[in-house]
Amino acid sequence: MRLLYTVKESPVIVLCVGLFVCFALWVPNFVDGFGILDDVKQYASYAILAVGLTLIIGSAGIDISVGSVLGFSTVLFGCAMARGAGLLQASLLALFAGTVWGAINGFFVAKIKLQPIVVTLSSMAAARGLAYVIAGQGISSIPLPASASGLVNMTYGSYAPLLLALIVAVGGWLLLAKTPLGRYILAVGSNEEAARFSGIDVAATKYSIYVITGFLAGLAGIVTAGMMNTAITDAGLGYEFEAITAVLIGGTSISGGEATVLGSILGVVAVSLLNRGLGLLGINDLELWRMLCLGVILIVSVLLDQLRKRAARISARAQAA
Amino acid sequence: MEVIRKYKMPRELPILLFLIAMCAVLATTKSTFLSSDNLRAMGTDAAGIGILAVGMTAVIITGGIDLSVAAMLALSALVGGGLISGGQTAAGCGATLATGVACGAFNGGLITLGRMPPIIATLGALYIIQSTATLYSGGQVVYIDNRLSLLGGGFVPLVVTLMVFVAGHVVMRFTRLGRHVYAIGGNEESARLAGISPARIKMAVYMGAGLLAGLAALVTMGINNTFQANDVSDYMLGAIAAVVIGGTSIMGGEGSVPGTMIGVGISTVLRNGAILVGLDARWTQAVIGAAIVIAAIADRLRRR
Numbered sequence: 001m002r003l004l005y006t007v008k009e010s011p012v013i014v015l016c017v018g019l020f021v022c023f024a025l026w027v028p029n030f031v032d033g034f035g036i037l038d039d040v041k042q043y044a045s046y047a048i049l050a051v052g053l054t055l056i057i058g059s060a061g062i063d064i065s066v067g068s069v070l071g072f073s074t075v076l077f078g079c080a081m082a083r084g085a086g087l088l089q090a091s092l093l094a095l096f097a098g099t100v101w102g103a104i105n106g107f108f109v110a111k112i113k114l115q116p117i118v119v120t121l122s123s124m125a126a127a128r129g130l131a132y133v134i135a136g137q138g139i140s141s142i143p144l145p146a147s148a149s150g151l152v153n154m155t156y157g158s159y160a161p162l163l164l165a166l167i168v169a170v171g172g173w174l175l176l177a178k179t180p181l182g183r184y185i186l187a188v189g190s191n192e193e194a195a196r197f198s199g200i201d202v203a204a205t206k207y208s209i210y211v212i213t214g215f216l217a218g219l220a221g222i223v224t225a226g227m228m229n230t231a232i233t234d235a236g237l238g239y240e241f242e243a244i245t246a247v248l249i250g251g252t253s254i255s256g257g258e259a260t261v262l263g264s265i266l267g268v269v270a271v272s273l274l275n276r277g278l279g280l281l282g283i284n285d286l287e288l289w290r291m292l293c294l295g296v297i298l299i300v301s302v303l304l305d306q307l308r309k310r311a312a313r314i315s316a317r318a319q320a321a
Numbered sequence: 322m323e324v325i326r327k328y329k330m331p332r333e334l335p336i337l338l339f340l341i342a343m344c345a346v347l348a349t350t351k352s353t354f355l356s357s358d359n360l361r362a363m364g365t366d367a368a369g370i371g372i373l374a375v376g377m378t379a380v381i382i383t384g385g386i387d388l389s390v391a392a393m394l395a396l397s398a399l400v401g402g403g404l405i406s407g408g409q410t411a412a413g414c415g416a417t418l419a420t421g422v423a424c425g426a427f428n429g430g431l432i433t434l435g436r437m438p439p440i441i442a443t444l445g446a447l448y449i450i451q452s453t454a455t456l457y458s459g460g461q462v463v464y465i466d467n468r469l470s471l472l473g474g475g476f477v478p479l480v481v482t483l484m485v486f487v488a489g490h491v492v493m494r495f496t497r498l499g500r501h502v503y504a505i506g507g508n509e510e511s512a513r514l515a516g517i518s519p520a521r522i523k524m525a526v527y528m529g530a531g532l533l534a535g536l537a538a539l540v541t542m543g544i545n546n547t548f549q550a551n552d553v554s555d556y557m558l559g560a561i562a563a564v565v566i567g568g569t570s571i572m573g574g575e576g577s578v579p580g581t582m583i584g585v586g587i588s589t590v591l592r593n594g595a596i597l598v599g600l601d602a603r604w605t606q607a608v609i610g611a612a613i614v615i616a617a618i619a620d621r622l623r624r625r
Contacts, residue, residue, distance in 0.1 A: 062440075108614060112618060112621065113621070114614070114617045114618065114621065115571045115572065115617070117386070117571055118565050118571055118613060118614075118617045119614065119617070121558065121561060121562065121565070121610075121613060122562075122609075122610040122611065122612075122613035122614045122617075123610060124558075124610070125558065125562070125606045125607065125609055125610035125613070126606070126607045126610030126611060127610075128606055129604060129605070129606030129607030129608075129609075129610065130607050132606070133601070133604060133607065137601065241444060241447075244444070245444065245448075248441060254438045254440060254441055255438065285455070285456060285460075288452040288455050288456050289452070289456075291448045291449075291451060291452035292448065292449055292452040292453065292456070294448050295444075295445040295446065295447070295448030295449035295452070296445070296449065298441065298444065298445040298448070299431060299435075299437070299441075299442065299445040299446075299449075302437055302438075302441050302445075303435055303437070306435075306436065306437075
């Protein structure tokens with residue numbers, strides 16, 4: 001019982017198990033190992049974004065540009081491939097572009113000290129606008145040439161995106177839990193002033209997590225292009241809100257100082273289970289019902305998290321007495 | 322010199338000069354800029370986002386944010402628009418405004434009673450309200466048969482928007498409610514200790530934002546004569562961008578409705594100017610993104 005309020009991932013674990021059990025009972029064909037894996041795979045790029053966002057939200061920041069940066073990298077990747085660049089060159093270019101966007105965000109947040117939401121709101125608009133510009137007038141998608149078939153086979157045809165998301169998640173977890181940078185991030189998130197006084201380079205800490213997140217958005221852009229076999233200018237549209245939702249459902253606190261990569265990944269899993277269950281139910285307007293459920297789940301899980309924290313406080317007080 | 326030093330520069334002055342400069346350049350290079358057709362088009366373009374931005378200004382001054390404004394607009398338009406297209410114009414207008422207020426109360430309730438951070442509460446509300454709106458309408462277009470043409474023709478949208486700005490300015494600057502909004506945005510704890518109830522003020526502000534979303538819905542329906550759930554999907558970012566360009570601090574406690582009016586003016590003239598000079602429409606988003614950052618940097622420099 002105590003685990004329920006001492007483990008910060010407990011609400012999202014309850015949510016995942018609850019969704020799984022409900023759908024398994026009521027939705028025929030829901031329990032199908034490969035089917036579930038296929039559906040979770042569709043969310044690989046969300047998971048990659050969610051890892052970066054976990055670090056940023058843990059530092060009490062926010063990045064709403066990740067979806068647009070993903071789109072920008074996808075389009076750049078597609079353009080490069082279409083103009084005859086090799087797979088490796090195009091991939092490096094996309095990763096570089098994502099990292100540059102991250103560095104721009106990081107520069108304005110860490111060095112100029114603007115509010116993260118203002119900075120990333122404008123890079124959200126700018127990255128999407130420039131994606132349209134480089135794609136060209138009236139072009140909404142750039143089909144990948146045959147030279148990209150290696151990537152398409154890997155992302156579309158195999159479970160490599162899941163593996164990649166897993167690697168990124170483990171990397172994020174190691175970074176957050178086992179490295180000095182991870183501790184700095186949480187220290188900055190819980191009290192920036194105190195972090196500065198204890199000798200942490202706050203600017204460098206913030207700068208590096210925005211760069212990391214930009215890099216991950218670039219990576220997710222390549223995965224998205226491969227899985228769709230085409231570079232769409234609207235790729236990643238709205239991903240930022242869904243990825244942020246997954247992070248918050250997972251138990252990372254929006255006010256910073258508390259972050260869990262495991263929770264964020266479980267949050268993405270919960271969203272994908274929801275998607276699969278609703279899809280198999282065969283209801284019309286799937287997208288809308290999914291959004292509706294997502295909104296309710298977000299609100300309920302944050303309210304539950306507050307109850308959990310209160311219970312933990314009361315229990316700690318009881319132990320102290 | 323002493324006189325000049327005593328004079329405190331209004332915070333809105335730099336962006337006002339920027340707006341005037343932009344208009345001056347456009348007016349001298351493009352003769353069509355000041356034509357009544359173009360002015361009417363700009364007024365119509367600014368109306369929906371402008372009305373939303375007034376509510377957003379108050380919300381951001383409390384230190385909050387409302388991501389659900391465009392969704393509230395959509396839901397109230399579809400609920401009221403259904404009645405209006407059925408011939409019950411007055412009831413429909415009432416329902417539009419009431420739906421907006423109800424959505425605002427939902428946000429306010431989550432934030433005050435549920436003690437949720439505004440960004441999360443309104444993100445959840447965005448999902449719930451937006452999907453409810455589309456499900457309610459079945460994705461159909463609502464035709465209102467010119468029953469709101471009174472609100473949408475000529476310079477009426479612009480006049481309504483300006484009236485909302487004036488009313489918003491009066492409330493924020495000259496009433497107790499307005500002063501309390503600044504107080505809880507500046508320091509909620511000390512405002513509470515001074516006897517202000519932050520919960521009641523926030524509830525009022527979010528409900529006010531909902532009411533204005535309802536009004537924006539009426540004006541938008543009047544202009545377009547039709548409404549569809551995803552017509553206004555870019556209004557939320559447009560409204561936040563206008564508030565931020567207008568110099569309101571995202572941290573709360575600082576900012577003004579006239580600043581937001583100038584912010585709406587700048588983004589409207591940018592969009593319009595891009596079309597007039599034949600700049601590819603795809604660039605405008607990038608330009609508005611840059612304008613937000615420049616405004617934020619200018620605000621930081623001014624404070625130093």
